[in-house]
Amino acid sequence: MISRSSGEATPAQPSGRWIVGVDIGGTNIVVGVIPLDGGTPASLATLPTEAVRGSEFVIQRVASMVEHAIAETLDGQGGTRADIAGVGIGSPGPINREKGTVINTPNLGWKNLPLRDLVSHAVHLPATLDNDANCATYGEWWLGAGRGVDYLVGITLGTGIGGGIVLNGEIVHGASDAAGEVGHMTIEFTGRKCKCGNYGCLEAYCSGPNIAARAREGLEAGYESILTQLVDGHLERITAATVYEAAVLEDRYANEVMAETAKILGAGVANVINVLNPQAIVIAGGVTRAGEHLFGPLRSEVRRRSFRSAYDACKILPAALPETAGMIGAAAVFKKIAFGAV
């Protein structure tokens, strides 16, 4: 699970005071340095992923961000490179944790890429790899909204919809590192086509691009809304963020779209509650910017669709670490594997 092929010898007993967290997303790479016992990340940095420039470019960028963050941290806090325990990496999946490879990720264009070992070699530090949605959930569990929760589910709504499950301090990975793919739960089996090829997935309604597409479809069908003005009539420029903005401005149509989004997301969240019965669900991603325009109708729908005792036992929370949960969780995965516990 941990890279042992690093240029630097991996200590038999892991040591160090810091872990570098790396979150590789479709849009941005986030890097930070986390104290071993938690606390505020140091040397936080974000750069665009620019995946179109190829995997070598992305790995080089990750490596130089990691080196820069380490140098800055040691400079500011004192210490030597021996104080850096290693690097935890989060990447879109599916991934193979054992081998440290990204099996296939359409957003980045990678196939069977040995990401963990490539980064490990480049920075001469041991490294671990886990799925980005698992990392985001683990980060919220370690230092965010899910702190102290024994049984937590995280749902991240972005370009896609991902999820993670943390039970008694461990990520539930499942039989093939694929657990937690809540975005591709069918919630309308005769419904909208999803980019995965199926019909009626949660993601086909509630991902950012699909919230925007649903809003656009209504406008094209003649609904009136300030959305049209917000994009100067260029409907193709509407994004999920535009819809939240219009909803917060009390635009009626945008609020209808958000209410429908909340209802459908509510069916998905209720499915998670009925099947898993967690103590808390943390919801992350741009959609949470809509605040109570989302969470109000969401909670109503979840209550309607879930078992009473399971609903009562489950808190539904907005994420506390919107930009950094994935990076922090990637570091937590490294800590768990190298040190045995987070």
Added chain:
Amino acid sequence: MISRSSGEATPAQPSGRWIVGVDIGGTNIVVGVIPLDGGTPASLATLPTEAVRGSEFVIQRVASMVEHAIAETLDGQGGTRADIAGVGIGSPGPINREKGTVINTPNLGWKNLPLRDLVSHAVHLPATLDNDANCATYGEWWLGAGRGVDYLVGITLGTGIGGGIVLNGEIVHGASDAAGEVGHMTIEFTGRKCKCGNYGCLEAYCSGPNIAARAREGLEAGYESILTQLVDGHLERITAATVYEAAVLEDRYANEVMAETAKILGAGVANVINVLNPQAIVIAGGVTRAGEHLFGPLRSEVRRRSFRSAYDACKILPAALPETAGMIGAAAVFKKIAFGAV
């Protein structure tokens, strides 16, 4: 978790060579005596539940079945009452394992019934209580189709649809003993009304009564089928079993109903695979009598709707213990709680 209020003193160190398993269903009560190390149940007996006669009647019936099974086992195998470690009870839920109560079960008409302690008192033996679908899954894991599987999900299709999750030898109960309620996953949020009050639950399509109802609706709309002959024109007599019977006789309409059932069930099973990524799913209940008329189209739909790596990692299996899994699993729950491992 274990009744300590038994008339007989509970030994500080649990002992005994046998555990009595009790599965209380909406229709029947199944009782058997299981050797502590597994193996073939002895003194198997089934009687109708007759829940309409009230909870006192049912508990009295359970107690006399337990006493009869113990007497018969000790008679045949030799031994004394000290060889009986205790009684594991499975009941429809939701239940509260800590208190040993059935919170609410519409099929039996019970509310906040302290079932575990009532049975324990009646038979002067320690007892445990768990949800029937959890017990059925645990029984298949201990001695049935899921033997040796580290991460198993069970789905039972009957009057309702229940489920259970077994991870590393333990039932995943969730935050309030409600985990595994796969029957009330929304798979069509604008769909059929479910008896739980919601729309589009898996159970609203694939439970026995709903398979029958869907078949009936088509016949009333003019479809031709030998189903009509099988019930002498009394469509209200159609049950799910009648539909399987007609499907096995190669009736075209009945096979359409089964294919649709398999497709919808496939969406539900794929949801379980995408969210949990288990090593195996055991499917139990009358519907499995349709054999490959069900499992063929079911596997196709699951493959279509689930992540490739998660699908490849998961076996979809018919149950091996159709009548006794719940009773055996109830005994396994007792063993787990009293002896620490199964």
